[in-house]
Amino acid sequence: MTGKLRVAIVGSGNIGTDLLYKLKRSPLLEPVWMVGIDAASEGLARAREMGLKTTHDGVDGLVPHVLADDIRIAFDATSAYVHPENSRKLNELGVLMVDLTPAAIGPLCVPPVNLRQIAASGGQMNVNMISCAGQATIPIVAAVAAVQPVDYAEIIASLSSLSVGPGTRANLDEFTATTSNALEKVGGARRGKALAVINPADPPLIMRNTIYCEVEGTPDREAITDSVLKMIEQVQVYVPGYRLVNGPDFEGNRVAVFMEVAGLGDYLPTYAGNLDIMTAAAARTAEMFAQGILDGTITLTRPETV
Amino acid sequence: MAQGKLAGRKVTLHDMTLRDGMHAKREQIPVEMMVKIASGLDAARVPYLQVTHGAGLGGNSIQHGRALASNAEYISAVAAVVKQARISVLLIPGLGTMRELQEAYDAGARSVHVATHSTEADTSPQHIAFARKLGMDTTGFLMMAHLNDARGLTEQALLMESYGAQTVYVTDSAGYMLTDDVTEAISRMRDALRPETGIGFHGHHNLGLGIANSIAAIAAGASRIDASLAGLGAGAGNAPMEVLAAVCDRMGIETGVDTFALMDLAEDVVVPMMDTIVRVDRESLTLGFAGVYSTFLFPARRAAKRFGVPARDILIELGRKKMIGGQEDMIQDTAMSMARERGLL
Numbered sequence: 001m002t003g004k005l006r007v008a009i010v011g012s013g014n015i016g017t018d019l020l021y022k023l024k025r026s027p028l029l030e031p032v033w034m035v036g037i038d039a040a041s042e043g044l045a046r047a048r049e050m051g052l053k054t055t056h057d058g059v060d061g062l063v064p065h066v067l068a069d070d071i072r073i074a075f076d077a078t079s080a081y082v083h084p085e086n087s088r089k090l091n092e093l094g095v096l097m098v099d100l101t102p103a104a105i106g107p108l109c110v111p112p113v114n115l116r117q118i119a120a121s122g123g124q125m126n127v128n129m130i131s132c133a134g135q136a137t138i139p140i141v142a143a144v145a146a147v148q149p150v151d152y153a154e155i156i157a158s159l160s161s162l163s164v165g166p167g168t169r170a171n172l173d174e175f176t177a178t179t180s181n182a183l184e185k186v187g188g189a190r191r192g193k194a195l196a197v198i199n200p201a202d203p204p205l206i207m208r209n210t211i212y213c214e215v216e217g218t219p220d221r222e223a224i225t226d227s228v229l230k231m232i233e234q235v236q237v238y239v240p241g242y243r244l245v246n247g248p249d250f251e252g253n254r255v256a257v258f259m260e261v262a263g264l265g266d267y268l269p270t271y272a273g274n275l276d277i278m279t280a281a282a283a284r285t286a287e288m289f290a291q292g293i294l295d296g297t298i299t300l301t302r303p304e305t306v
Numbered sequence: 307m308a309q310g311k312l313a314g315r316k317v318t319l320h321d322m323t324l325r326d327g328m329h330a331k332r333e334q335i336p337v338e339m340m341v342k343i344a345s346g347l348d349a350a351r352v353p354y355l356q357v358t359h360g361a362g363l364g365g366n367s368i369q370h371g372r373a374l375a376s377n378a379e380y381i382s383a384v385a386a387v388v389k390q391a392r393i394s395v396l397l398i399p400g401l402g403t404m405r406e407l408q409e410a411y412d413a414g415a416r417s418v419h420v421a422t423h424s425t426e427a428d429t430s431p432q433h434i435a436f437a438r439k440l441g442m443d444t445t446g447f448l449m450m451a452h453l454n455d456a457r458g459l460t461e462q463a464l465l466m467e468s469y470g471a472q473t474v475y476v477t478d479s480a481g482y483m484l485t486d487d488v489t490e491a492i493s494r495m496r497d498a499l500r501p502e503t504g505i506g507f508h509g510h511h512n513l514g515l516g517i518a519n520s521i522a523a524i525a526a527g528a529s530r531i532d533a534s535l536a537g538l539g540a541g542a543g544n545a546p547m548e549v550l551a552a553v554c555d556r557m558g559i560e561t562g563v564d565t566f567a568l569m570d571l572a573e574d575v576v577v578p579m580m581d582t583i584v585r586v587d588r589e590s591l592t593l594g595f596a597g598v599y600s601t602f603l604f605p606a607r608r609a610a611k612r613f614g615v616p617a618r619d620i621l622i623e624l625g626r627k628k629m630i631g632g633q634e635d636m637i638q639d640t641a642m643s644m645a646r647e648r649g650l651l
Contacts, residue, residue, distance in 0.1 A: 154368045156635045161426065169429045173403045195369060196400040200425040200453070201628035210635035212368040246642040254368065258639040 004030040005290040006070050008062055008095075010086055011077030012036030012043030012054075014165065014268055015100055019075055019279040020047060021266035026283060028290040032069055035062050059086045066093045072293060072300060073286050076101055079167050080174065087126050094302030096289055097126040098282050102171070102178040104128045108186050110135060111284045112234035113142045119288050119298065127285055131175055132274035133157035133194055133209065134182045135281045136242070140211040140257050141187030143231035147223045149216040151253075153189035155179070158197045160204035163272035172196060189213065207261040207273035208245075212254060219250050228257060238284040239277050240264065311525075313558030318530045320506070321347050321355040321547060323576060324384070325396055327538035328360035329601050330584050333373040337383045343535070343575060348388040350567035352547075354417055354443075355391050356532075357384050360540065360601065361632075362396030362421070363406040369634050370401075377406070378413040385414025392416045392443065399429045401632060404436045411440050419475065420466075421447035423630050424454040427462040427469075434469040445506060445530075446471035449631050452482040452597055456491040460498045463505075473504035473530055478519065479601075479631055481512025481541055481594040485522045496527030506530035509545045511537055512594025514586055516545035517553055524559060536572040538580065541600030542590035548572045592618045596625035605634055609641035614650045 007029050009016045016034065020043075023031040034047035039056040047054050053069070055061030065071070073096045076083050083103035090097055099106060106126030107118050118124060129135065137155040144150055157179075168175055176194045183192025199205050215224075225248050235242045241262030249256040263269070263276030270276075292298030324340050340357060347355050357380050359365030359373045366372050373380075377395070385393055394417035395410045396402075407418065420433045430446060437444040446466025451459055463474040476483075476491050483491075488507065495505055507523030509516045509532070520531045533550045537543030548568040554561045577583075586594075589607065593600050598621050606624070610617035620641050629636050645651035 152368075156369055156633070158633055158636070166428070169426075170431060172399045172429055173405075173432065176400065176403065193367060195364075195367065195632065197630065197632035198400065198423065198426050198429060199628065199630055199633065200423065205628075208636070208639075210369075210639065212635075214368070246639050249638070249642070256635075256638065258635070258642075 004028055005072045005293055006030050006032045007073040007075065007286065008033035008035060008071045009075045009077065010035040010059055010062070012041045012047065013077065015077040015275055015279060017043045017046060018267040018275060019077060019282060020050065022279055022283045024050065026287060028287045028294070029073070029283070032071060033062055033065065035059060059089050063089055063093065066090065066095060067302070071095055073098060073289060075282055075286065091125045094300045096124070096300055098286050099126060099128045100278055100282050102131060102174050104130070104178060108182045109285055110138045110142070110186050111238065111281050112139050112231060113186055115285055115288050119292055122298070129278055129282050129285065130182045131179045132278045133175070133196060134179045135277045136207065136209040136259060136261050136274070137211045138182055138187040139231045139235050140228055140259070141183055141189055141213060143227040144213045144215065144224055144255055145188035147220055147227050150189040150213045151216055152191045152214040153183045153187055154193045154195070154212045155183065156195045156197065156210045157274070158199055158205065158208040159274050160207065160271050161198050161200035162204050163207070163268070163274055164198050204269070204271040206271045209259045209261065211257045211259065214253050215255060217253070219253060219255055221250050224248055224255055238280045241270065241273055241276070309556070309558030314560065315524060316529065316560045317524055317554065318353055319547065319551065319561050319563055320394065320530055320532045321352050322532050322534040322544050323347070323538050323547070325356035325358050325360060325362070326540055326544050327534050328373065329540035329604070330538050330543065331579070331581065332604060333360055333371040335374065337375050337380060339579060340380055341383050341387055343571065344384040344391070345387050346567070346571040346575065348391040350564040350571065352391055352563050354394050356394040356396060356419070357381050358395045361401060362398050363402030363410055365401065378409050381410055381413035381415050394418060396421060397433055398422070398632065399433050404433060407433065407436060408440070411442065415442070417443035417445070419445045419447040420471070421449050421477070424448045424451045424459060424462060427465040430466060431469040434466065434471050438470040444471055445473040445475055447475045447477050447508070449477045449479045450599065451476045451478055451491065452480055452487065453628070453630070456494045459491050460494045463495045463499060467499055467503050473506050474499065475506035475508055476523065477508040478510055479599050480597045481510030481515070481600055482597040483519060485515060485518050488519045488522045489526045492523050492526035492528050504529050506532065508532035510540065510594070510600045511542040511545060512586065512590050512600065516543070517549055520545045520550055521553065535568065535576040537584050538576050539584065541593045541603050542586040543584040546572070589617045589621065592621045596622050598625045599629070599631045601631065602634065602637055605637045609638050613641045613645040615641050615644045615648065620644065
């Protein structure tokens with residue numbers, strides 16, 4: 001098999017639309033379908049202009065076309081509430097799901113930390129992208145944990161008010177719980193705690209993230225600094241606006257790293273680095289799987305081949 | 307002596323000594339001291355007293371400091387001794403969670419300030435609804451109120467009312483509001499909210515207006531006022547409870563508290579435990595002047611010492627960057643950036 005892998009985006013809001021721009025540039029992925037639930041959606045109109053097929057009947061509108069259009073991967077940018085059903089319906093048709101909601105059915109994925117491992121583990125049909133705060137902070141925690149054990153990791157994500165949609169606003173507990181859990185499961189901290197702050201300043205502030213790690217024993221300053229700087233470079237491969245502002249700073253057993261995330265400004269403004277890092281991480285994840293599928297190292301079982 | 311137009315008005319005083327006061331004590335109030343002060347407040351007939359980490363539920367953290375005991379330990383210790391007072395807690399969505407609210411309720415809390423920044427009320431519907439479901443006295447607490455105008459605050463208050471808040475607060479976290487600002491915001495809210503929805507005011511004394519603004523709030527229609535003994539609170543502190551009680555007595559405003567008992571408690575117990583006297587000084591005045599979250603005071607002093615940039619400069623810069631409550635990490639970040647620009651780092 002050669003060429004690009006054909007994919008669908010479920011959810012025609014801000015995230016889905018920004019993702020579409022990124023997928024259009026991908027050497028490995030070809031966005032074919034955009035799925036919404038509102039016929040008047042701006043996102044669907046834009047997708048049509050960009051040559052995609054669209055439906056406003058949700059995933060049910062996509063299902064009849066999956067096999068004929070050879071859709072192999074779908075991105076879900078809807079909500080944690082509808083994700084499980086979306087995933088079930090598409091998985092049945094052999095479509096791998098990249099989940100941008102906090103539903104977290106599948107393994108939690110932060111590309112530079114564990115994507116290779118998840119892709120290599122085989123049989124995955126659903127991969128979860130955690131949260132924007134998770135994508136922005138877990139790489140740093142993992143970089144510290146790679147040097148010495150992290151007893152406790154705490155992160156603070158400051159988001160500009162305009163970049164936080166109604167779903168996140170109404171579910172802040174879920175956002176912080178999902179992120180806290182991933183600081184442990186993926187970041188490698190024994191205990192994790194995530195805090196979120198929504199700042200309405202005008203002009204909007206660029207997304208900021210502060211990462212505190214309390215390590216076991218005296219921090220090895222040189223090794224931790226080196227590990228963190230290398231990790232930042234790895235994130236910058238897919239999020240160029242991922243930038244160290246201050247640190248790593250050491251005080252007792254505490255390591256503090258102060259990051260900023262500027263978006264690419266594809267569809268969303270650059271201050272919305274929180275949304276950009278999600279769509280960029282999702283695209284990166286799908287590309288890794290696509291490479292495996294195209295190489296034949298990953299096989300998605302499709303009904304017609306059973 | 308004439309008591310004036312507010313005579314006969316009933317106002318509920320809500321004590322902040324054991325929550326906002328935690329900031330002034332860097333979260334280091336021992337459980338026994340909380341119990342002692344709470345007993346005194348209860349005996350002085352203060353109807354509500356707030357007991358938690360300064361940042362509320364979920365506050366124990368690197369970001370906000372670690373207290374000597376967990377919130378549940380503080381609350382249950384106080385709940386065991388109070389006879390009439392209701393124990394309240396602070397919950398800031400994004401930091402505190404509904405699970406922690408349930409724990410606080412189980413420990414004896416029966417009232418909650420659900421707090422959001424003054425423009426972000428829509429991050430509170432789940433928490434307000436959950437507090438109501440628990441049967442708690444539920445308040446929507448609009449922090450950093452000076453960063454929204456009277457019309458905007460009223461829109462946010464209406465949202466909180468629609469989620470189920472029984473009282474909505476104008477919270478002057480930076481101690482920045484002038485008396486006319488308080489009057490305008492609360493008058494407008496009073497006109498827009500349902501008559502049964504209460505309005506509260508929470509002041510900070512950074513410009514020396516803690517009492518004056520509280521009285522202006524009452525005149526404009528507020529029926530709940532937050533205050534703390536000897537002003538123990540973030541920045542230059544809250545409106546001093548014993549002073550407010552005395553002024554209310556003189557004006558004929560009915561608070562139901564024992565003013566002399568509060569004076570004694572403030573003088574004999576709270577002032578002696580202060581690490582530094584809570585007052586309007588160079589840095590706390592800067593908070594009020596520049597519109598900076600009062601809690602930033604101590605971390606800014608600490609960063610000033612560590613990085614060699616004056617605390618006032620750091621606070622002014624934080625105000626300019628429009629940093630809000632919860633962004634304490636940006637104090638060190640800002641101090642480090644300023645130190646680098648000045649060739650100190």
